[in-house]
Amino acid sequence: METILSIKNLHKKYKYVHAVNNVSFDIQKGNVYGILGPNGSGKSTTLGIVLNVVNKTSGDFEWFSGKLTTSEALKKVGAIIERPNFYPYMTAVQNLQLVCKIKGIGFEKVDEKLALVGLLERKDSHFRTFSLGMKQRLAIASALLNDPEILILDEPTNGLDPQGIHQIRDIIKVIAAKGTTILLASHLLDEVEKVCSHVVVLQKGIILYSGRVDAMSSGEGFLEIDSADRKALKSALSDHPGIGNITEEDGKITAVLTQAVGASDINRYLFEKGITVSHLVKRKTSLEEQFLNLTEKSKK
Amino acid sequence: MKRLISIELQKLWQSRASRVLIIIYFSLLFFMALLGAINIDFGNIKLGVKDLGILNFPIIWHITAYLASWFKLFLAIVIISMIANEYSYGTLKQNLIDGLTKKEFIASKGFTVLLLSGTSTLFVFVITLVLGYSFSSFTETSIVFSRMEYLPAYFLKLAGFYSICLFAGILVKRSAFALGAIFVWWIIEKLMTLALWFIFHSGDKIDAFSRFFPLESMSNLIDEPFTKIGIVRSAGQAMGVPKFADPGVSFLSMFIVLCWIVIFVLSSYRLLQKRDL
Numbered sequence: 001m002e003t004i005l006s007i008k009n010l011h012k013k014y015k016y017v018h019a020v021n022n023v024s025f026d027i028q029k030g031n032v033y034g035i036l037g038p039n040g041s042g043k044s045t046t047l048g049i050v051l052n053v054v055n056k057t058s059g060d061f062e063w064f065s066g067k068l069t070t071s072e073a074l075k076k077v078g079a080i081i082e083r084p085n086f087y088p089y090m091t092a093v094q095n096l097q098l099v100c101k102i103k104g105i106g107f108e109k110v111d112e113k114l115a116l117v118g119l120l121e122r123k124d125s126h127f128r129t130f131s132l133g134m135k136q137r138l139a140i141a142s143a144l145l146n147d148p149e150i151l152i153l154d155e156p157t158n159g160l161d162p163q164g165i166h167q168i169r170d171i172i173k174v175i176a177a178k179g180t181t182i183l184l185a186s187h188l189l190d191e192v193e194k195v196c197s198h199v200v201v202l203q204k205g206i207i208l209y210s211g212r213v214d215a216m217s218s219g220e221g222f223l224e225i226d227s228a229d230r231k232a233l234k235s236a237l238s239d240h241p242g243i244g245n246i247t248e249e250d251g252k253i254t255a256v257l258t259q260a261v262g263a264s265d266i267n268r269y270l271f272e273k274g275i276t277v278s279h280l281v282k283r284k285t286s287l288e289e290q291f292l293n294l295t296e297k298s299k300k
Numbered sequence: 301m302k303r304l305i306s307i308e309l310q311k312l313w314q315s316r317a318s319r320v321l322i323i324i325y326f327s328l329l330f331f332m333a334l335l336g337a338i339n340i341d342f343g344n345i346k347l348g349v350k351d352l353g354i355l356n357f358p359i360i361w362h363i364t365a366y367l368a369s370w371f372k373l374f375l376a377i378v379i380i381s382m383i384a385n386e387y388s389y390g391t392l393k394q395n396l397i398d399g400l401t402k403k404e405f406i407a408s409k410g411f412t413v414l415l416l417s418g419t420s421t422l423f424v425f426v427i428t429l430v431l432g433y434s435f436s437s438f439t440e441t442s443i444v445f446s447r448m449e450y451l452p453a454y455f456l457k458l459a460g461f462y463s464i465c466l467f468a469g470i471l472v473k474r475s476a477f478a479l480g481a482i483f484v485w486w487i488i489e490k491l492m493t494l495a496l497w498f499i500f501h502s503g504d505k506i507d508a509f510s511r512f513f514p515l516e517s518m519s520n521l522i523d524e525p526f527t528k529i530g531i532v533r534s535a536g537q538a539m540g541v542p543k544f545a546d547p548g549v550s551f552l553s554m555f556i557v558l559c560w561i562v563i564f565v566l567s568s569y570r571l572l573q574k575r576d577l
Contacts, residue, residue, distance in 0.1 A: 048576070051396070051397045052396050052397065052401075052402075053393050053396050053397060053576070054576045054577065055573075055574070055575075055576055071396075071400065071401040071404075072399070074397060074398065074399040075398075075399035079397045081393065081394075081397060083390065085389060085390035085391050085393060085394035086389070086391065086394070087311065087314070087315070087389060087391060089314060089315045090310075090314050094310070094314055097310075098307065098311070099398050101303060101306055101307045101310070102307060102395060102398045102399055103398055103399050104399075142398075
């Protein structure tokens with residue numbers, strides 16, 4: 001498999017903060033990666049270093065197995081960071097043409113990419129007249145101009161309204177479906193969960209987890225269950241061999257599974273015991289819970 | 301290099317503020333050409349600018365270069381804001397992410413400085429020729445193209461001043477504060493000259509030091525031309541002032557300014573390289 005980006009033992013120390021602490025991971029072609037972490041966990045700093053805007057303290061990173069210099073490699077990369085940065089006095093088209101000049105490519109794709117993000121009608125409007133959602137979409141169009149090997153998105157939905165968030169996610173899905181490698185930094189877990197196949201979890205600059213999203217937790221999931229007679233339900237559940245910890249929270253009973261048991265097996269088991277359930281859902285542990293588990297563990 | 305200049309010119313020309321300032325600047329240079337047409341009428345006495353002899357070759361090279369350099373502030377504002385805006389729009393960061401190197405970024409700004417200085421010099425050259433051929437008493441080729449060292453001096457003076465602007469823009473990141481910083485530096489140079497006065501009590505020794513200060517070295521390139529004008533000279537002699545000196549452009553001054561240009565451009569690059577954006 002082709003390695004697009006390889007980061008090894010990267011450190012970034014600011015005066016008072018060790019923002020990136022021994023971070024190493026590889027980005028393989030064709031996967032969608034998420035960098036997950038709370039605000040200030042070092043996501044943007046890590047991306048800033050590989051994107052040539054932040055100087056590393058120590059460690060190494062390599063684009064395309066070191067075949068290209070960083071700025072040569074960046075011409076094959078599409079990246080947007082935090083907020084869309086363009087010249088407010090230029091129109092959408094003029095801004096994109098400038099990016100083409102920087103990347104050393106022709107202007108042919110400008111209209112195509114504007115159409116992809118739904119800005120073709122506004123192509124001659126000045127950037128300063130755009131809403132934040134439109135600015136962010138223009139940023140994505142700009143990042144796609146060179147049909148990049150990898151698209152890097154840092155908090156692409158930050159500050160957008162629900163409609164804007166939805167539009168951006170749809171665009172990301174379209175791009176991912178075309179087989180473009182994506183690296184998405186976010187503190188929004190469901191965002192990463194929805195689009196990413198691999199995840200790197202960062203906290204205070206340290207990697208807590210790096211690997212496939214579905215391998216992050218080996219648990220069997222849990223049940224959300226309710227019945228008119230909760231007492232009987234609880235005692236019945238605790239007798240079941242495949243069920244571990246049982247908690248009652250927010251008017252719902254949550255039972256953690258210790259074996260691979262289906263929802264229908266549980267339903268039959270309870271019915272045989274004379275309990276009818278009013279609510280029964282089997283769920284995999286969400287990324288959010290796994291994430292909280294990981295960050296909790298690291299605090300201890 | 302073509303790519304860098306094309307990038308930079310697009311940034312400059314599509315900004316209305318810069319475009320207006322550049323147009324005003326070159327118009328002002330152009331209007332300098334109308335200087336020769338000024339005629340003052342005092343009843344019976346008709347006094348025209350051309351009668352002062354300042355439009356004669358070769359002194360006109362000195363006069364126009366000197367006057368034109370007063371307008372340099374217009375382009376200084378353009379250059380400072382073109383750099384400060386890159387910071388405030390966040391486009392410096394985006395340019396680098398898009399694949400521009402920090403070296404190319406400084407180079408593109410540096411080329412623009414050279415381009416603007418070069419165009420100004422060409423402008424002054426053409427205007428002076430037109431003005432001179434229209435009003436000069438001497439139009440022999442050998443006289444017309446003599447004492448032209450004021451043109452390269454003018455070029456260096458602009459390029460030097462704009463390199464300071466480039467550096468100040470990168471250092472301070474805000475247009476107004478960068479201009480302020482240059483003004484403060486100017487005051488510091490004056491204070492240092494004053495301090496030298498208390499040490500040496502001699503104009504010559506002060507000059508020996510102060511000519512190395514960046515702003516001072518640039519202003520030394522083109523001395524005021526008025527003591528060269530015939531009328532002023534004869535008036536001076538009548539009042540007992542011995543012959544005014546005509547030092548021309550000193551090669552040392554040109555060399556010093558050249559050094560400052562290199563120093564300011566390289567320091568801008570160093571500064572940008574060390575910074576996290």
